[in-house]
Amino acid sequence: PLGIMLGIECVAALHDAGERLRFPIEIYAFGDEEGSRFPLAMLTSRAVAGTLDAVPRDFDAYRQARHPGAFAYLEAHIEQGPVLEADGLALGTVTGIAAQRRFGIKVGGRAGHAGTTAMTLRRDALAAAAAMILTAEQEALAAGGDRVATVGTVTAGPGAANVVPGAAIFTLDVRAARDADCAALADSIIDRFGQIAAVRGVTLSVDALHSLPASPCDPQLMTLMDGALAGEGLRVRRLVSGAGHDAMILSALCPTAMLFIRCREGISHNPAESLLPEDADLAARTMLRFIKSLEDIHRA
Amino acid sequence: PLGIMLGIECVAALHDAGERLRFPIEIYAFGDEEGSRFPLAMLTSRAVAGTLDAVPRDFDAYRQARHPGAFAYLEAHIEQGPVLEADGLALGTVTGIAAQRRFGIKVGGRAGHAGTTAMTLRRDALAAAAAMILTAEQEALAAGGDRVATVGTVTAGPGAANVVPGAAIFTLDVRAARDADCAALADSIIDRFGQIAAVRGVTLSVDALHSLPASPCDPQLMTLMDGALAGEGLRVRRLVSGAGHDAMILSALCPTAMLFIRCREGISHNPAESLLPEDADLAARTMLRFIKSLEDIHRA
Structure with missing residues (x-):
């Protein structure tokens, strides 16, 4: 739930500061991204992206979940790999999903x-x-x-x-x-x-x-993410995601961006999965900076 | 349940003929010979043989199951292998269990x-x-x-x-x-x-x-079984059992004998397991002949 919590924290920070951006922000907690419970992975993000084609016609809830359109999608996630830890970096800009x-x-x-x-x-x-x-x-x-x-x-x-x-x-x-x-x-x-x-x-x-299919992240959004990292005084690092994410589904709806957060020993899908609280804090601040920078492209 | 049914049929035949032998006949339907439900196979025959050592002391039912002593144990079973079918024989005398x-x-x-x-x-x-x-x-x-x-x-x-x-x-x-x-x-x-x-x-x-351990059948009982086969006009055939049976446990209690019955294609532990009704009939008659012949050794 880290990605969801970070999104909520960003909106809370904007709210606390009395800031209103020129675009709405929606936070999604997608279900069963993993495909562990059902044969098809990323069921709910497919519904939102409108790509859940196999659903019977009368499943109205799925039809209604389809998003009317967005100009950007952001997803934060632990890296689930060892790259950032090996480089001594807390965060990285994701270039795309395998x-x-x-x-x-x-x-x-x-x-x-x-x-x-x-x-x-x-x-x-x-x-x-x-x-x-x-x-x-x-x-x-x-x-x-x-x-x-x-x-x-x-x-x-x-x-x-x-x-x-x-x-x-x-x-x-x-x-x-x-x-x-x-x-x-x-x-x-x-x-x-x-x-x-x-x-x-x-x-x-x-x-x-x-x-x-492989899902490349949007080049313009990657540039904004690099800027948010630099704005927090962090070294910019771009890396590919070996893991699938809802972002690859949402790319059918709009340009996507992802932020990776360092995790311990690259361990994931395992009770030993762990990250540093200060990395989560840095991620929230970087995301907030990224979200605000979206005003630059939304205005255009 | 074929082995149990054959035992019941033999006793029924003796009863219908008004015959009483000089020794009692007990029929046992042992549970979970396979060890499919519990980690230890042949649980109930071990209890009867008195070799279920791992049971806590206060499990009185297990203690009481121990048989006070018998002079012979007979078990009939489908071969679960292809030997008898290949030889065109309905029945065989088992020499021991692997x-x-x-x-x-x-x-x-x-x-x-x-x-x-x-x-x-x-x-x-x-x-x-x-x-x-x-x-x-x-x-x-x-x-x-x-x-x-x-x-x-x-x-x-x-x-x-x-x-x-x-x-x-x-x-x-x-x-x-x-x-x-x-x-x-x-x-x-x-x-x-x-x-x-x-x-x-x-x-x-x-x-x-x-x-x-491998469990050889009793030589004297094997000879009686050969005699029962011959008495039914069948060719005598001896063969080893690759499968475990309760007989290997009961060998701790008394001499054991086994009769194998031809099965289709040697298939067992499979819904396609099958035998001919006429073979089951021959088995019942051979078992009855064998049981009666036990009087020869019981008298001795």
Whole structure:
């Protein structure tokens, strides 16, 4: 909720100072950005951006969530990576968000008794999935650079200690700063999955859950963010986001900007996630400075 | 429930014929032989055999379940393997049950953001587990013969598509007809797990859930079973059981015998498990013949 709190603090500071800007400020707390609860990530920001196309026609609430239009979107977030900490910097200007593809993978083998099914006669769906999980890791390592592939969930079916798995289900998440790199890595991994399935005599089902293109931040807004950082006496640092954010969805609605805040050891999605209170304070002041500077472009 | 039904049918047949044998017949429907619901397999037969040592002293029901003594135990079961079907035989005399070891494996890595944690900096518990699952398969294949190793369940934690897994939990089941082969295979797999954990910088925890020695059936009872098969006009066939059965627990109480019944394609632990009604009928008649022949040794 840090990003939301920072937005509220900025508006509160403007209110306390009796300042009114020439444009309205809206603060959004989007739900399930992660796609952890529902198969589609960033559900609510999609609704606001008006890009939630798969919703049935009579879901009026989703239709009404569509924003009538905005001239800028700002999102603050911990970096979730080690770059700012390594550089000894509290804040950074985000240049854009990496492309992301996510898949649901199903492997179908043949369930059998763990004691009586000879190793050579097995069609073990989990062993096949294990080979695929390793392959995803190897392909991403071989691709190098900012390219990553992750299998975050897996289940074996029927799922008993003494049964050779007849089914395995897992997720595959692939990211890269450039769309082409992301697509190439995803394609090569899925190709290898197919080869493994063929060799092992198991079925493979690949469900493309979503494909989010790389989302560059707006150059003019990046310049304003650099200015806000400099205005607070901070060294300007620009960096790409390996993580997806609602900003990539909102870019369909208006130009976007993002501010990254240093976090401890780059740890995120983990109870050990942590940032310094003074960094949060600096972020609030930088955001307020950025928001005020929007008057320059809103007037134009 | 086939084994239980066959026992009931045999007693019903004796009752209908007005026959009373010189010894009592008890029919047991043991619970959770598989160890699918509780970490320890064959819980209830252990209670009857009096080998459920880990139960707290005040669990009187378990103490009272202990059998005061028997002179023979008979268990009928589908083969769960392809041997009888391949030989065109309905029934076979079991020579003994393979040794079995079961382990709970925990791998501890470091959870992280799937988009921002560089591949080279990951300590991915699931990727490590995947390497271990493949190793278990490879070691069992290399060992050959009747030796098998199975990973039937796996979960990744925290378990979201966009989080590098910080934990993975899976089961390992190892079996072989001879105790020494089973122990050697389990040891070599666990050794390899340790090597994988060391290379990948993840923690490894191995919990030995149970170790069941190979359980040979009683030679005298096997001879009686062969006689019952021959008495029904069937060719005598002896075979080992790769699957564990309550008989291996009851062998602590008294001599044991087992009758195997042909099943379709050796499929078991699977909804496609199937046997012929005429084979079940033959099994009931063979069991009745076997039970009556016990009078020969009970008199002695």
